[in-house]
Amino acid sequence: MLLAMDTASTTASAAIYDLKKAQLLGECTWEGRxxxxxxxxxxxxxxxxxxxxxxxxxxxxxxTTGPGSFTGVRIAVSAAKGIGLGLPSPPAAIGIPTLTVTAAPWHALASACNAALTLCAVMFAGRGRYHWTLFAADEPLHRPDANAHCTGTAADLGAFLERLNLHPCWLVGEVDADLATAVDALAHVVVIEPVYGLRRAGVLAHVAARLLEAGVVESLSSLQPLYLREP
Structure with missing residues (x-):
């Protein structure tokens, strides 16, 4: 059994996934603040x-390892380390960037529509700013490092996406009115309305299960927050 936990932002979520049956057994998601x-x-x-x-x-x-709030990211990481130390056998562990989870529900559809399509996953960073990073449609298990992430205002993200005018792009995740306005004039950018109001640990669990199946196994000691700037 796999336990997945996400507290990287104000959304908090946990899920239980049966690795042998490849089945999500249950999850709970709430506005954790x-x-x-x-x-x-x-x-x-x-x-x-x-x-x-x-x-x-x-x-x-x-x-989820981040980006996110300094304290929020550390809560799930610390909880995993504590739970793992209390188990009779050391569990497999996997840390996944927050925006990998944000993009995950869209890869299959994006690949079916256009293999050359780019996903731009975005989340709120507070104070009118956003975190974002890019994914190829056919890379659902990509785990971008800190250097692959960007942070800025809606205008900054709009300018960033304008430079991608040779490629079709889907903007997914926490897209608010300011972001939608910033990219409205960009013909190559399609804003995907959020299907999920909150990020779900069930998606995190599914991605983690696929990574474990692919042989990506980490240890409790290797779980570390992914911070884009000094706290």
Whole structure:
């Protein structure tokens, strides 16, 4: 069994995934705001009980590593390390950038529409700013490092995407009215309305399961936050 946890932003989410059956058993997602520390393990315990999974059933742990808030990213990473240390056998561990999870639901459809299509995944960074990074449509397991991420205003993102005018691009994730306005004049950019109001740990679990199947296995000690700037 795999436990996936995401507290990188105000959205908090946890999921249980059966690796043998390749099946999501359950998930809970909520607007965590500043209460992830108090709520995360309570929600995880409730979720595991609801799908009849015991801590000793866990063989893998997955977390979003960032970008996100300084404290938020560390909550899930720290929780995974603590849970892992308490298990009878060391679990497989995997850290996945937040925007990889944001882009994940769109790769199959993007590849079917146009293999050359680029996904630009975006999330709120606070104070009128955004984090974003690019994914090829056929790279659903890509884990971009800090240098592949950008941070800026809606106007900055619009200027960035304008330089991609030779390529079709889907803008996915936390797209608000300011971002939609900033890219409105860009014919090659399509704004994908969010299907999910909140980022889901079920998607994180699915990506983690595929990475584990591909042989990407990490340790608890290797789980580290992905920060784009000094806190």
């Amino acid at each position: 500043r209460r992830q520390t108090q709520n995360l393990l309570v929600m995880v315990r409730h979720l595991m009980a609801s799908v009849d999974v015991k801590p000793t059933d866990l063989t893998a742990l997955a977390v």
